[in-house]
Every structure is written in structure tokens, then in C-alpha cells.
Amino acid sequence: MKRIIIVCEGQTEQEFCKDVLQPHFNKKEIYLQSPTIKKSGGGIVPWKTLKGQIENHLKQDKEAFVTTFLDYYGIHDNHAFPEWDACKRIIHRDERMDLLKTSMHLTIDVSISHRFIPYLQLHEFEGLLFNDIKIFEDNFRPDELVNKPELEQTINANPNPELINDTPQNAPSYRLARIINGYNKIVYGSILAESIGLEKIRAKSPRFNNWITKLENL
Known part of the structure; x- marks a missing residue:
């Protein structure tokens, strides 16, 4: 059975993963875990801290894929995400988020980064x-x-x-x-x-749907 670890921004996202996503992926013989970000009490932490947690998950389970479930607008300057200043200069939101995801991926240890799928919600x-x-x-x-x-x-x-x-x-x-x-x-x-x-949520939310589709096809 394939395994996916979804690192959740907070309890709301975690409960959604447990109650809605996990039953869906169980039917596809994909096992989900949905830990929240450590040391945050809910919310985003500096990238250096989050990066360490992502890499720990990837190293501890050498077959699992790891993804994130974060709110882009919850990220601030003090979180020091990679290429953050460059992202802020991009007008088009999709392009901005794509650059940030790519930059997040590139900073992960290259020996394990092929199992990391960064995902960001635009808003909450x-x-x-x-x-x-x-x-x-x-x-x-x-x-x-x-x-x-x-x-x-x-x-x-x-x-x-x-x-x-x-x-x-x-x-x-x-x-x-x-x-x-x-x-x-x-x-x-x-x-x-x-x-x-889940199907109605996916039908109206294309970015979210693309993420779920990607996870289904791992």
C-alpha cells in the first residue's frame, strides 16, 4: 500500500484529511497520515523549521511521499520561504505560487526530494x-x-x-x-x-483538484 504524509497547517486541515481525504484514498489502497506542523500551535512556521520536518518525514519513511497543506496567504516575510521576495514581485497569483512551490522543492535534500510534492492553498x-x-x-x-x-x-x-x-x-x-x-x-x-x-469540492476548486489528482496518480 502506498503511503502519503500530508503535513497540515493546523487542526482544521488535519480533520479534513482524516474525515474526507483518508476514506477516499483508502479505497485506492493509499494510506494517508496527516500530522500538523510541529512547534506552531496552528499556523505556519519559518521555512527552515518546516523544511527540517519535511525532510525528517522523508528520511524516517523511505517509501512514503510527503506533501503540504498550507495557506499561501498565511506565509509572511519572517517565515523566510525560499525565493519569497521574488514571488511577491510576480503579479499573477498562479505563477507566484508555482515559483514558491518549485523553490520549496529545490531546497529539499536532493536524495529524497523526488518524494516531496509541495502544495499551497491560495487562501484558507x-x-x-x-x-x-x-x-x-x-x-x-x-x-x-x-x-x-x-x-x-x-x-x-x-x-x-x-x-x-x-x-x-x-x-x-x-x-x-x-x-x-x-x-x-x-x-x-x-x-x-x-x-x-470530495467530488463536489474538487469540481469547483481546480487547484485543489489538481493536487488530489496528482496524489492519486503517484
Whole structure:
């Protein structure tokens, strides 16, 4: 059975891997592990630290592939990711992220880097959850769904939910906190993701879909 280690930015991504991705890959006889980044308490750490963790995973399991599940907009100057300044000068977001992924790959020990597949979400994982209004209606009572107009506007205005995040205050998790009374990032994220289903998430989110396809074909 093939093995893939997904290094997750935080618990929200980890729960998604366990609840949604792992059952899917089990059917394909691919075993997933989804550890969170160490020493972060949730969130991204300096590249030097993360690089060490990635290389440790690759060295400890000499047959496993390692990938990342990180939020590009959670990376800051002080994290010192490779070619970060050059990436920031690129206007087109896809090209910017592709350069960063390539640079991450090139800094990994060449003897093991062929088993490393860097992946970055453009924005928060929660953006993927803005997929189907009915899923929210099925999972939350009217008194819990306290800002349905914002939910409808967000979904209707963003056919690709990966692009949701025009200001820090409008990051997907902040929107969900305004839309759902008592929103719990980890618990509700998993509930919504399972209800939507992996295929519907993939259908609306091309960058995410390309990543899953790549992992399926290892």
C-alpha cells in the first residue's frame, strides 16, 4: 500500500484529511497520515523549521511521499520561504505560487526530494466550504444561520471558492463566523466538508483538484 504524509497547517486541515481525504484514498489502497506542523500551535512556521520536518518525514519513511497543506496567504516575510521576495514581485497569483512551490522543492535534500510534492492553498482551507447553499441549510437551523444573505452573496459571486478573500477581515473563516452563530472552525469545517463531499469540492476548486489528482496518480 502506498503511503502519503500530508503535513497540515493546523487542526482544521488535519480533520479534513482524516474525515474526507483518508476514506477516499483508502479505497485506492493509499494510506494517508496527516500530522500538523510541529512547534506552531496552528499556523505556519519559518521555512527552515518546516523544511527540517519535511525532510525528517522523508528520511524516517523511505517509501512514503510527503506533501503540504498550507495557506499561501498565511506565509509572511519572517517565515523566510525560499525565493519569497521574488514571488511577491510576480503579479499573477498562479505563477507566484508555482515559483514558491518549485523553490520549496529545490531546497529539499536532493536524495529524497523526488518524494516531496509541495502544495499551497491560495487562501484558507475554509474557502473550499463555500460550495453549495443547500449544504448550509441542511446542517444548520435558521437561528444558527444568522447571515444567509452574506452566504448567498459569497457563493454566487465566487464560482471558484479558492479565490475568496479580498481583505483580511473577509477571509473565509471570518465570513463563516459571521454567517454561523457559534461557529467552531475545526468542528464545523469538518461537518461541512463531509456534507459537501470530495467530488463536489474538487469540481469547483481546480487547484485543489489538481493536487488530489496528482496524489492519486503517484
